[in-house]
Structures are given as C-alpha cells and as structure tokens.
Amino acid sequence: xxxxxxxxxxxxxTAPVEIRERLAVAPERLQQELREIAATIGVDEALLxxxxxxxxxxxxxxxxxxxxxxxxxxxxxxxxDSAAEAVLYQERGIDVIRHAFRVASSLDSLVVGEPQILxxxxxxxxxxxxxxxxGTLLGRCFTQAFATAKRVRNETGIAxxxxxxxxxxxxxxxxxxxxxEGRRTLLLGAGEMGESAARTLRQTxxxxxxxxxxxxxxxxxxxxxxxxxxxxxxxxxxxxxxxxVVASTxxxxxxxxxxxxxxxxxxxxxxxxxxxxxAVPRDVDPRVGNMDNVFVYDVDDLQQVAxxxxxxxxxxxxxxxxxxxxxxEAFLAWxxxxxxxxxxxALRKRFGQVADEELRRALLRLEGISDSDRAVLEAMSRxxxxxxxxxxxxxxxxGAGDPDGALLIDAVRRLFAIxxxxxxxxxxxxxxxxxxxxxxxxxxTTGTTGESK
Amino acid sequence: xKAGLFIATAALYAIACILYLFALTRGSIKTQxxxxxxxxxxxxxxxxxxxxxxxxxxxxxxxxxxxxxxIASFGLGIAFLLASYRFDVTVLGAFVAPLSLMLFLAxxxxxxxxxxxxxxxSAMLTLHIGANILGLVAFGxxxxxxxxxxxxxxxxxxxxxxGAFQRLPSLDVLDTIGLRAVLVxxxxxxxxxxxxxxxxxxxxxxxxxxxxALGLVAWTIFAGVIVLRVAAxxxxxxxxxxTMMGFLFTLLVLVGYAVRAAGGHA
Numbered sequence: 001x002x003x004x005x006x007x008x009x010x011x012x013x014t015a016p017v018e019i020r021e022r023l024a025v026a027p028e029r030l031q032q033e034l035r036e037i038a039a040t041i042g043v044d045e046a047l048l049x050x051x052x053x054x055x056x057x058x059x060x061x062x063x064x065x066x067x068x069x070x071x072x073x074x075x076x077x078x079x080x081d082s083a084a085e086a087v088l089y090q091e092r093g094i095d096v097i098r099h100a101f102r103v104a105s106s107l108d109s110l111v112v113g114e115p116q117i118l119x120x121x122x123x124x125x126x127x128x129x130x131x132x133x134x135g136t137l138l139g140r141c142f143t144q145a146f147a148t149a150k151r152v153r154n155e156t157g158i159a160x161x162x163x164x165x166x167x168x169x170x171x172x173x174x175x176x177x178x179x180x181e182g183r184r185t186l187l188l189g190a191g192e193m194g195e196s197a198a199r200t201l202r203q204t205x206x207x208x209x210x211x212x213x214x215x216x217x218x219x220x221x222x223x224x225x226x227x228x229x230x231x232x233x234x235x236x237x238x239x240x241x242x243x244x245v246v247a248s249t250x251x252x253x254x255x256x257x258x259x260x261x262x263x264x265x266x267x268x269x270x271x272x273x274x275x276x277x278x279a280v281p282r283d284v285d286p287r288v289g290n291m292d293n294v295f296v297y298d299v300d301d302l303q304q305v306a307x308x309x310x311x312x313x314x315x316x317x318x319x320x321x322x323x324x325x326x327x328x329e330a331f332l333a334w335x336x337x338x339x340x341x342x343x344x345x346a347l348r349k350r351f352g353q354v355a356d357e358e359l360r361r362a363l364l365r366l367e368g369i370s371d372s373d374r375a376v377l378e379a380m381s382r383x384x385x386x387x388x389x390x391x392x393x394x395x396x397x398x399g400a401g402d403p404d405g406a407l408l409i410d411a412v413r414r415l416f417a418i419x420x421x422x423x424x425x426x427x428x429x430x431x432x433x434x435x436x437x438x439x440x441x442x443x444x445t446t447g448t449t450g451e452s453k
Numbered sequence: 454x455k456a457g458l459f460i461a462t463a464a465l466y467a468i469a470c471i472l473y474l475f476a477l478t479r480g481s482i483k484t485q486x487x488x489x490x491x492x493x494x495x496x497x498x499x500x501x502x503x504x505x506x507x508x509x510x511x512x513x514x515x516x517x518x519x520x521x522x523x524i525a526s527f528g529l530g531i532a533f534l535l536a537s538y539r540f541d542v543t544v545l546g547a548f549v550a551p552l553s554l555m556l557f558l559a560x561x562x563x564x565x566x567x568x569x570x571x572x573x574x575s576a577m578l579t580l581h582i583g584a585n586i587l588g589l590v591a592f593g594x595x596x597x598x599x600x601x602x603x604x605x606x607x608x609x610x611x612x613x614x615x616g617a618f619q620r621l622p623s624l625d626v627l628d629t630i631g632l633r634a635v636l637v638x639x640x641x642x643x644x645x646x647x648x649x650x651x652x653x654x655x656x657x658x659x660x661x662x663x664x665x666a667l668g669l670v671a672w673t674i675f676a677g678v679i680v681l682r683v684a685a686x687x688x689x690x691x692x693x694x695x696t697m698m699g700f701l702f703t704l705l706v707l708v709g710y711a712v713r714a715a716g717g718h719a
Contacts, residue, residue: 161615175609175618178625269686272624293689295609305614312615 005096005137006064008071008088009049009056012110015087023055023078030127038133041070045135047128047142049103051120053110058100060137064092097141097331101324104145105152106159113158113313118149140334148327155323158316161309165193165302166200168309169276173201173244176274176295181205186242187227188235188255190217193278193299194248199225201244211238213249236260240267245275247283254285261288268293276302333400336409340400343409344393346418351389355381458502459561465495466554473546477617489543492550496530499557503527518711519560521582526556528590536594540630542622548597556593559711577652585645589703591638592675596700598630599693606690628688631696635682639675642703646672664709671702 010020025033030048037057038046046059057075061067068090076085091099102108104121125142128134134142153159162168170180177183185206187198202208208227212218215231222229230238239245239256249255256275265273270293277284277298289296359381363374392412399408412418472488506520533549536542601621608618621627646668653665678695681687 172609172614174623175605176624178623270688270691271686272689289610292691297612301612304612308615 003060003062003137004064004093005058005060005141006068006071006090006092007056007058007096007099008068008075008090009054010075010087010089011054011056011108013108014089017052019079019087020052020055022080023050023075024052025050025055027123027127030124031131034128034131034133037071037074038131040074041067043067044133045138046131046133047124047138049121049124051117054103054108056103058096058138058141060135068092094328094332098324098328100141100145101148101327104142104149105320105324106149107152107317107320107324111163112310112317113160113163115153115159118146118153121149122146141331144327144331148324151323151327152320156316156319158313158320160316161312163306163309163313165278165299165306166197168302168305169197169246169297170200170204172276172295172297173206173274174204176272177243179205180244182207183243184209184241185227185244185246186211186238187221187225188212188245188247188283189249189251189279190214190221191248191250191279194246195221195225197246197248197276197278198227201246202226206244209238209242211235236264239264239273243272243274245273246278247275248278249283251279251283252281254283256284256288258285258287258291261291261294265291265294278302336400339409340396343412343418344396347392347412347416348385348389350416350418351385355385455502455505458498458505462495462498462502463554463557463561465491465498466550466557469495469546470550470554473544473550477544477547477620479616485543488546488550489537492530492546493534495553496527496534499523499527499530518707519562521560521586522556522707523560525586525589525593526553526560528586529553529556529593532590532594533597536630536634540622540626542626542630544620544622545597545601545630548600549594552593552597562711577648577655581645581648581652584641584648588638588641588645589707591634591641592696592700592703595631595634595638595696598627598634599697599700602627602631602693603690603697606693624689628692631693632682632688635675635678635696635699639679642668642672642675662709664706667702667706667709671699671706674699674702 010023012020025048027050030050034046034048037048038044038059041059043059043061045061046057049056049058055075057071059067059071072085072088072090075088079087099108104118106113106115106117109117121142125134125146128138162171173180173183180201181204183206185198185201185208187194187208187210190210190212198208198210202225208222208225209230210218210222210225210227211230211232211234212221213232215229218229221227239261245256247256272293272295275284275288275294275296277296280299282298284296284298286296286298288294359378362377363369369377396408396412469488469492472491476485476488503523506523529549530553533546533553537545602624605618605621605624605627608614608621609624649665649668674695678687678692678699681695682692
C-alpha cells in the first residue's frame with residue numbers, strides 16, 4: 001500500500017451537540033491530545049480540528065484503511081455506547097483533500113460562509129505543527145486549503161450578507177444610526193431571542209437597559225449581559241430615551257400601541273427609533289411602524305432577510321464548489337509529480353536490466369573479444385537504452401502535470417509491466433477506494449440558520 | 454477646441470453618472486474606485502474648459518449665467534469630493550454626478566444668454582454671485598444627501614435590504630450631511646440675497662423680478678428647515694424633503710435669470 005490520506009470525524013451533519021461535545025478538545029489541550037492520538041493509532045502525520053460543530057482527525061498512513069479503523073475505534077471510545085459508530089464518518093484519498101478544502105472554505109459549515117472556521121482550522125494546523133505531526137503531505141494539504149479558502153472568500157459572495165436574526169437586527173441598526181457606540185438599547189421582556197439580539201447589540205458598544213414585569217428576571221438578565229435593570233414603571237421614559245428597542249415579552253396583547261407611542265415620539269422630538277419586535281405574539285402594533293422616524297421590524301421581517309441572504313450564499317456556494325474542484329485538481333497534479341520520479345526510476349531500471357541481460361548473453365557467444373571491443377558493446381547498449389528512453393521520458397515529464405497525467409503514468413506502468421511494488425514505496429498515491437457500510441460525506445447544500453460559536 | 458472640450462467633459466460626467474449608478478445598485482468592492490476616478494477626470498476636463506473660458510488668466514469666468522452654472526457644477530464636484538473624503542460616502546456620487554452633469558449641460562445652452570452688461574459690474578456683483586454659487590453648491594450637496602435619505606428610508610420601510618440599501622450610507626450620516634450643508638449654505642444664501650438686493654436697488658431702482666421672489670421662497674424654506682431642525686429637533690425624511698424643495702427653488706432662481714437674460718422679461 002502507498003501512503004495516503006484519511007479523515008475520521010463527526011460534525012453537525014452527523015451528530016447532535018450532546019455527542020459532539022463529548023469529543024471536543026479544548027484549544028490548549030490540542031497539541032497534547034494530538035500527540036497521544038498519533039501515538040495510539042501509529043501515524044507520524046496527524047491533525048485534529050475541534051470546533052463546536054466538528055471534531056475531525058486527519059492523518060496520512062501507508063495503510064489508510066487500517067489507520068482509519070484504529071482511528072475510528074480511538075474516537076468511538078469517547079462516545080456514549082448508544083451513539084457509537086453511526087455518527088462517525090470517514091474518507092480516504094482524494095476525498096480527504098476535497099473535504100479539508102471545503103471545511104476551510106466554510107462550505108461544510110452549519111452556516112455556510114461563516115468566517116470563524118478558517119481561523120479554527122489554522123489553529124488546528126499550528127497545534128499540529130507544534131506537536132510535530134505535520135509532514136509534507138498534511139502540510140501541503142492544509143496550506144493549500146488556506147489558499148483555497150482565501151480564493152473562495154475573494155472570488156465568491158459566499159460570506160456576504162448576514163444570516164442570523166441577531167446580527168441582521170444589528171446591521172439594520174447600523175444602517176439607521178451609523179455608529180452604535182454610545183447609543184442606547186432597551187430590552188423589553190426577557191425572551192431568549194430578545195436576549196441574544198440585545199447581547200449582539202451590546203457588543204457593538206450600545207448601552208443596554210433591561211425592563212421586565214418581573215424585576216428579578218430583569219436584574220438577572222441585565223447582569224449577565226452587562227446592562228442595567230430598570231423598573232417597569234419607567235417604560236415610557238425609557239422608550240423616549242432609547243435608540244433601539246428589542247421587544248420580546250410574553251404578553252398576548254400589543255404593548256407598544258400607537259396611543260402610547262404618540263406621546264413617546266413627541267418627547268423624543270423626531271429622533272429615530274428602531275424597534276425590533278421579536279415577540280410572538282407581537283408586542284408592537286404594526287401601526288407604530290407608520291410613524292415618522294419610527295422603524296419597526298418583526299421577527300418575520302428579520303427571518304426573511306436571513307433567508308434571502310442564505311439563498312444568495314447557496315448560489316455562491318455552487319461557484320465555490322468549482323473553485324474547490326480546481327484546487328483539488330492542482331493538489332492531484334502535485335501528487336502526480338511526486339509519483340513521476342519512481343516511475344521513471346523503475347522504467348530505467350527495467351530497460352537497463354534487459355540491456356544488461358542481452359549484453360551478457362551476446363558476450364558469452366563472442367569468444368576472444370578484446371577489452372576495447374567489449375567496452376564499445378557496453379557503451380552501445382547503454383546508449384541504446386538512453387536513446388530509446390529519451391523521448392518517452394520527455395513526454396512523461398511534460399505530461400505528468402496535465403489533468404490526465406495519472407492516466408499517462410498509469411499507461412506507462414502497464415505497458416512496461418511496472419508493478420506498484422517496483423516503485424519506491426515511500427512515494428504516495430492518492431486514490432480512493434470506496435467501502436461499504438461506512439458513513440461518507442456528500443457535499444451538502446446550505447444548512448439552516450444558526451451561528452457557530 | 455472649446456466645443457471639443459465641452460463634449461469631452463459632458464461625456465466624462467455622463468460616464469461617471471452611469472458608473473456611479475451601477476456601483477450603487479450592483480457594484481462589487483473591487484469596482485468601487487472606478488466611478489470616482491472617472492468623475493475626477495471629468496472635473497479635470499471641466500477645469501481645463503473653465504480655464505479656456507476665463508477672461509484673463511486667474512480670473513474666474515463669471516460673466517454670464519452660463520458661466521455661473523458651469524462654475525457651480527465644478528464647485529459641486531469639488532465639494533462632493535471633499536465630503537466623500539470626510540464621510541466615506543463615495544456612493545452619493547450617484548446623486549451628485551447627475552446634478553453636476555445637468556448644471557454643466559445647462560451651462561452649454563449659454564449662447565442664448567446675454568452677458569451681464571459691463572455697466573452694472575461691480576465688486577458687489579462679484580461678491581453676490583460668488584456667495585450664491587457657494588450657497589448653491591452647498592444646497593446641491595444637501596439635495597443629493599436628501600435624495601439618498603429619502604431613498605434609503607423608503608428601502609428600509611419597504612424591507613428591500615439588498616442592493617442599494619447595503620451600499621448607501623446610514624440614515625444618520627445622510628441626515629448629518631444634509632444638516633451641515635444647509636447650515637453652510639444658508640448664511641451664503643442670506644449674504645447673496647442682501648448683496649443682490651442692495652445692488653439691485655442701486656442699479657435698477659425698485660424693479661422686482663420673479664427670480665427675487667423665488668429666491669425669497671427658497672430662503673424662507675431653508676430658514677424654516679433650519680429653525681425646525683434646531684428648535685424642534687426635526688430630522689429625517691421631512692427635513693430631507695424640505696431641503697430638496699429649497700434646492701429646487703434655488704434652481705428656479707437660476708432658471709428665472711436665464712430666461713430673463715435670454716430676453717423674456719420674466
């Protein structure tokens with residue numbers, strides 16, 4: 001067998017978070033963990049990616065099938081028995097390269113195009129380098145994965161447009177107020193979605209006030225988000241002072257009615273007010289949205305934006321997949337150029353052997369031949385081999401980088417019956433051989449809305 | 454030579470308009486700088502054209518309404534470049550460039566305009582014209598910001614959040630530009646009106662023209678916009694609409710002058 005790639009892992013596609021978190025490795029433990037795993041499964045090249053959405057072990061081995069098997073076992077040991085193997089997928093050969101490129105380019109992410117994954121893969125790469133488990137093959141694979149991710153980001157719109165409700169609300173606020181620094185967000189009610197939106201707004205530098213019927217809940221929430229709890233009686237004053245209002249109460253009726261807001265708008269003296277109504281049923285009477293300088297977005301509006309942006313990303317993902325294929329092709333060309341050398345060596349050896357054998361036989365029949373004549377014959381046989389091989393060698397070297405270079409090398413091997421074991425076995429080959437009853441990855445389209453942590 | 458330069462300038466302005474509009478609706482980050490470059494080229498050609506127009510080197514060509522329009526168009530371009538440098542609002546070119554082009558083309562109709570007769574020329578007149586041109590430039594900028602504001606607000610309310618909405622600046626920035634430009638333009642307009650009236654009284658007696666009436670309307674609108682903004686905290690769409698209306702009236706003043714200069718005793 002020749003050295004080849006393998007990956008074993010699980011991701012949001014195959015396993016729920018309760019399972020994923022069982023395998024997750026803290027960044028500071030990554031190097032240590034990687035050394036241990038590499039020793040357990042007996043490989044010298046290994047890399048471990050661990051994010052909240054995926055844990056994957058990449059390795060190269062002279063016997064990838066066996067390595068993948070032991071790697072599966074090692075990972076499966078950490079899983080609860082019930083989940084066991086079904087959540088683990090594995091790939092070998094060229095599919096590993098494609099998968100690595102897709103992961104780094106955020107095509108395999110829960111939210112396609114999210115930017116964090118590239119950084120996480122880079123961290124994994126650094127950890128592997130630190131652990132001394134990156135060799136030529138994994139090194140080349142991942143440096144090219146980073147370049148691919150960069151191409152995908154620059155040449156496609158895959159990362160354009162926000163796709164989570166919280167960050168869309170934030171983007172909209174920015175389109176109204178410009179800089180959000182020093183603006184005030186009023187969180188009305190204590191719904192989960194509202195809290196997440198308020199948190200995101202808080203991160204952009206707005207001050208956060210929390211108002212809720214239950215003051216204890218308001219206080220707890222304000223504390224956890226770095227805001228200030230305000231008594232419910234101050235609602236009208238707070239509305240007049242806020243710039244962004246996030247409404248997410250459990251109230252069955254509208255809380256922000258046109259009657260209430262009329263007074264508020266008067267006190268505000270035309271300052272713009274952005275109201276995000278995340279509550280279901282809604283907290284804000286739709287008529288409030290018709291008031292001058294008051295902008296109301298409800299959860300459906302935000303959701304719709306998210307879906308539109310996701311659709312754009314899905315379209316761009318198709319373009320990105322083409323880039324991935326180009327890069328995989330480039331990687332293969334590199335691998336083939338590695339394989340060319342042993343093929344040439346073997347070819348020369350084969351021709352040389354034939355020439356030597358024929359020369360030996362001829363010399364046996366030519367008795368009493370002088371040393372100088374003998375030298376002439378030897379030179380002639382060497383020269384014959386060289387001349388005959390010259391053109392094929394040139395063609396082989398020139399053609400090896402082409403897309404069908406593997407075919408050419410394969411043809412030469414078959415024509416001259418060069419067995420694989422005749423090649424110097426250190427040299428790798430990248431071919432995948434599918435196996436039954438194993439989870440494999442299929443390039444999937446866009447996932448659902450969500451954020452990766 | 455002059456005609457060729459005029460056509461070249463107009464063509465460059467027109468190309469810049471198209472490129473700016475394209476950048477507003479579907480441009481990518483890579484192509485963002487192109488319209489600005491073309492616009493600067495248009496300003497360069499325009500400057501060369503103005504130098505040919507100048508009565509003597511260094512003296513601005515302010516002799517008739519056509520040259521005033523041409524100078525105003527040029528000034529608007531320069532003011533926009535300064536503003537986009539300060540606020541990062543390159544995309545506003547989509548509204549400024551058409552205005553520049555329109556003023557420049559209007560200046561090209563100049564052959565029918567009679568120049569101001571040398572008899573009424575005075576330092577006061579130059580001051581009057583200069584202040585009014587600067588005021589017009591400031592209001593032109595405020596107008597562009599106002600149009601952008603109204604468009605952006607509409608897109609926000611209609612929930613059309615892709616395309617132009619993404620590329621236009623925030624409502625806050627547009628409102629700020631509109632306010633500042635009006636605050637700069639208003640004293641200039643006031644000064645222009647006072648000097649104009651003064652000069653008019655001295656030269657013609659008490660004849661009252663439509664242009665003066667329109668000027669007064671524009672002045673009142675801007676005064677109203679400023680008072681409401683400062684005293685009542687007005688901002689947003691209504692302020693933008695008020696500003697746009699004020700600018701249209703200042704343009705009407707120019708039209709009035711043009712018609713009168715062309716012979717119709719408006």
